[in-house]
Amino acid sequence: MSSKVATGIPGLDELVDGGLPSERVILIVGGPGTGKTILCGQFLYKGIYENQENGVFVSLDESRDHFFTEMKKFGWDFKKAEEDRKFAFIDATRMSRVAMLKEKLYKEESRSLRGKHLPVDRLIEDIQAKISALNAKRVVVDTLAALTHRFLEPVEKRNATVDLIESLADLGVISLVTTELGYLGLERHALEEEFLVHGVIMMQTLFSGATTTRAIQVEKMREAKVNPSLVPYSIGQNGIEIFPNMPLFGNK
Ligand SMILES: Nc1ncnc2c1ncn2[C@@H]1O[C@H](COP(=O)(O)OP(=O)(O)OP(=O)(O)O)[C@@H](O)[C@H]1O
Numbered sequence: 316m317s318s319k320v321a322t323g324i325p326g327l328d329e330l331v332d333g334g335l336p337s338e339r340v341i342l343i344v345g346g347p348g349t350g351k352t353i354l355c356g357q358f359l360y361k362g363i364y365e366n367q368e369n370g371v372f373v374s375l376d377e378s379r380d381h382f383f384t385e386m387k388k389f390g391w392d393f394k395k396a397e398e399d400r401k402f403a404f405i406d407a408t409r410m411s412r413v414a415m416l417k418e419k420l421y422k423e424e425s426r427s428l429r430g431k432h433l434p435v436d437r438l439i440e441d442i443q444a445k446i447s448a449l450n451a452k453r454v455v456v457d458t459l460a461a462l463t464h465r466f467l468e469p470v471e472k473r474n475a476t477v478d479l480i481e482s483l484a485d486l487g488v489i490s491l492v493t494t495e496l497g498y499l500g501l502e503r504h505a506l507e508e509e510f511l512v513h514g515v516i517m518m519q520t521l522f523s524g525a526t527t528t529r530a531i532q533v534e535k536m537r538e539a540k541v542n543p544s545l546v547p548y549s550i551g552q553n554g555i556e557i558f559p560n561m562p563l564f565g566n567k
């Protein structure tokens with residue numbers, strides 16, 4: 316049994332039976348602009364300063380400067396955390412592009428070199444090195460969608476996804492991995508990666524007439540007694556706050 320990790324997101328621990336499971340991979344699924352990156356930044360920052368758990372942020376789509384600037388708006392100074400060797404930022408935006416090119420070449424040269432070995436192994440080695448260097452306990456990968464978008468063939472998307480999630484699960488730390496949800500509706504097909512991970516948290520924007528509400532739901536969390544309700548959350552100056560006891564379209 317893994318122990319509980321305090322998320323640093325007001326209201327979230329309450330939904331997941333006191334905290335997220337340590338040493339597991341949790342998927343954060345959401346549409347564009349739902350606050351996935353903010354939630355993950357908050358999780359790492361609070362981890363560092365409230366729980367003395369160092370963190371690693373792996374960016375597959377945004378530059379380091381962009382991340383630092385965005386997070387600073389909430390008062391989260393990751394530059395300082397990095398200088399104090401409590402935090403590391405891995406810019407994997409370029410690497411994943413190069414890896415894909417390399418894979419294409421290998422594929423043409425020799426089929427035996429396909430798949431597993433290429434993009435993800437290299438990234439995992441980098442993550443592992445940072446975890447050891449900082450004795451980090453929390454990892455974020457933002458966003459899986461940027462990695463899978465680079466592959467044209469479904470089988471290769473799947474290989475990269477499985478490789479990344481399985482490798483993260485072996486790291487001995489908790490990982491939050493974000494991914495995108497293209498379409499929203501009452502009925503939706505589960506994403507393939509949802510079956511591979513230990514837990515799934517879904518963030519979305521709901522529309523009711525002229526009103527929009529941000530809503531979050533713990534869709535799955537193995538071994539935990541979760542509150543599976545869809546509940547409202549807000550994004551404000553201090554980051555994300557979840558309101559587990561508030562009705563979705565109620566008066567605030
Ligand atoms: N101070 C703030 N107050 C209210 N909302 C804010 C504030 N700062 C950012 N936001 C909102 O946060 C959202 C962006 O958050 P974030 O970048 O984490 O989303 P995301 O899900 O990662 O998006 P993407 O899919 O583009 O990566 C935007 O909708 C923006 O309006």
Ligand SMILES: [Mg+2]
Pocket residue numbers: 351352353457
């Ligand atoms: Mg984002």
